[in-house]
Amino acid sequence: MESNKNNQQLIKEAQLKDWTGFKQQKPLIDFLIENNIPFARGKGGEIITTINQIDTTLSGKKKEEWDW
Secondary structure, rough: OOHHHHOEEEEEHHHHHHHHHHOOOOHHHHHHHHHHOOOOOHHHEEEEHHHHHHHHHHHHHHHHHHOO
């Protein structure tokens, strides 16, 4: 049961593209790097991160610093 909870926090590339509006992987990677959002490559090179990584990064920024 614990692994299901952890999997729910995983954000896959398709979800990241929907969230950011990017259609291609390269601009998505650039966006993540520019916003200091840690990510990894999953199976087949898919970009993945976690809700926790996104929340931690966003909580350290002021609203006026958000560039999306």
